[in-house]
Amino acid sequence: MNHNPDCILSIRGISKSYPSISSSHTVLSNLSINFKKGEFTVLLGPSGCGKSTLLKIISSMILPDSGEIYISNIPVHTPDRKRILMLQDDNQLFPWLTVKKNILFAVHTSQGERRSCNLENLLTLTGLEKYADYYPHQLSGGMKKRTALARALAGNPEILLLDEPFASLDEGIRRTLQQSFINIWKEYQLTVLLVTHDIREALISGQRIVVMNAHGTIICDERNPLSGTAHPQEEEFFTLYKKYYKLISNF
């Protein structure tokens, strides 16, 4: 067993299948992986490989059929505010609360505030200053994602689990948001696990890239050679892009 004190999140022998019409459909089988405190990991995999399922299991939203999730070497079975999950679903904002109040939901519900949440900061960061008093149904899909991200950050988690947070954003806002998110991650020493099917996103944001194939098996787990390089060489970028492309489409 891994008792590395640096290891904040440990996934051990997770299996999960969903009941389906004919038999049961296995999504994850005997999956194990460790994450170090403060690490920014990107989990890259094709659509339907079980990324969202894995994040829901890590946050204890759903329970695995077998295996355990350990936080700082303690097994956990119910959700808590230390592990905040930003869902992939558009339906995660409360329609009866404005953007501002949706974000503050994460703060108001905490017993003792650990970090005073700077609402103005979060709104600026996510480019939502002008929309603070809008209701979710008045926002575009991308703006909803940004609100959900702001809320997740306002909750001040130790581990941030992000399910395709930058998907469906315009290219411009996506780039600035990705960059500012990296700054936040550094500033608050968050442990981040970001899930995506977008190779480019994995290459520009993660310190570590974990690749999952269509059967939910981890087939590659390595340092991102481009980590920390703001403007990578085009050639290097495309070599890596092709490599990961082959990995996720080969099954």
Add this chain to the structure above:
Amino acid sequence: MKKTGERTGWIFLLILLWVALIRIGGFSPLILPSPRDVLKALYEGFTQGNLGWQILISMGLVLTGLTAASVSALLFFLVSVSSRAGKSFIETLTIIFHPLAGIALLPVVILWFGTGALSIVFIILHSALWPMVTNLSAGYQSLPETYLMVGRNYELSKWRMSTKIILPGSLPYILAGLKISWSRSWRALISAEMIFGAVFKTGGVGWYIFSRRVFMDTPGMFAGITVVIIIGILMEDLFFGILEKKTVLKWGMSLES
């Protein structure tokens, strides 16, 4: 406001038809009074009679019954979300009592509570409770799983989960339930008042209509019916209309959309 204009137009047309019917049919005012007679009776009802007071009594009875029904519905709902057994118990109660018309209970209610205001409130409670319970649980079932996930993620207590997420999240269904409950209890109230007579000395609008019969005051009967209709329209279009505009419509949560 377009809706209000259309509604007024149709009502105006219906009044024209009414006048035309009298002209063509030559009915006696004792059978079918003219709108003018009815207006006059309405005016006299307020000035010489107790119609204003009677309206207040009716509204007071309905509000009391609806409040009692809301509180009970909330309790029933809490029981039904607290456990599997609670859920099936409340479902069974609903299946038994929901189809039972309030009027069918009258003889038993009179036996238990007499012929006073308490019996009327009980009939209203019965008429309003079951649609509320049904809609509350429909609202709960329609709640996206993701809202509850967010609540669990932020470690909300059961109480906060109910008040911060489940109740606002099911508001479209709660309002729909309230609307049905209101119209059912308003109907039940008017019928019950005719049977129970002069509760609180003067009785309510139902008793006003019924008592006109004794004097063969047909315009008076029509005046009473008009009051019942106007209150119905005001509640539907104004009260619920505004309530919806300030909540579910503003939040994009309307069931129709």
